Amino acid sequence: MGRAGLTTERVVRAGAELADEVGFEQVTVSEVARRFDVKVASLYSHVRNSQDLKTRIALFALEELADRAADAVAGRAGKDALVAFANAYRDYGREHPGRATAARFPLDSETAAASAGVRHARMTRAILRGYDLAEPEQTHAVRLLGSVFHGYSSLETAGGFSHSAPGSEESWTRVLDALDVLLRNWPATPTP
Amino acid sequence: MGRAGLTTERVVRAGAELADEVGFEQVTVSEVARRFDVKVASLYSHVRNSQDLKTRIALFALEELADRAADAVAGRAGKDALVAFANAYRDYGREHPGRATAARFPLDSETAAASAGVRHARMTRAILRGYDLAEPEQTHAVRLLGSVFHGYSSLETAGGFSHSAPGSEESWTRVLDALDVLLRNWPATPTP
DNA sequence: TAATTTGCCTAAAGGTTTTAGGCAAACGCA
């Protein structure tokens, strides 16, 4: 029997595809092995354990999503950039629900600090340059935007918006309009 | 050997506590059985399977959260109600991270329709009565609020805001200020 | 070509899930 040509890279990529097909939670070392037509134990040379596999898929998804987001915002500013960036998130979630779920996988702080998550934060700040927000308000806004993108995508994937009118598409557009207005009229900290 | 006095109710409640201790994903029929000092098979009279257990924990958490939210908004209106409602969500996530994660567990649409999720939606709409939003804008706003609460709580639980200044507490307050401003100045649909 | 490294395999132990069938405690009723 020849070799299957496994590498950590290929294993992780296969895991990401599997996540899109069956859901991130259902990703299993055994199933990935099956896809390569290889015995389970063979994967343990390329991945430490099941948790490690999931973490790597999460990191992979974060990178992929950051790449897309970077492409989307390139050459844009203001609301244009905001909308392009936000759409990169939503589209990723719709095209790759499993990977998008993976991108929300909780990482320990060390891993998170070395992940593409920091690129995401930097890009979000870059977009806020189009609005007039000084620190610490900028950080609050970054967290709000992260919450909205994260939350909307996850509710949409869970089917939360799919069984009532108006359509999710329309809500998304209006939510982005609203966020743009909000960022242009960010309230001053009330004097206590 | 006497009987353990298992009921679906008690099993689900124990599962919810377990979720808070070890994380919702780690909730397992076996571990719940261990807690009751009972053989695993015994639980299968009270719960159909592992998926069913998780679904029931999710429904339980949704009810509990809806009760808290209802208490919080009672007798309040406007920004007062918005803040109380939002805090009910965040506090629940901080006190019961496992249950809060359970409350985000994807339910099939039939189950979701019979869940306390509809109470959540109704309460959100009630809060929006304090603002001047006609349909379909009200629905868009409901979805935005759901995304923010859901997203913020989940990022906070994942530790997303815990390793940088300013503190999450402050961001949360400012996010709510911002949402209040936004709801009072919700943009009109641009004429195409 | 010989030596070494690398890659996948077999074997095996331990844990979770789920079903089937059994026995005894609790309950309902005469």
Added chain:
DNA sequence: TGCGTTTGCCTAAAACCTTTAGGCAAATTA
């Protein structure tokens, strides 16, 4: 109080996933 029925937890067992240890052969290097 005693009898029959129901209910609740148990044993047994099969299927699957995880993970480690050790082996052999293919690929790489010298």
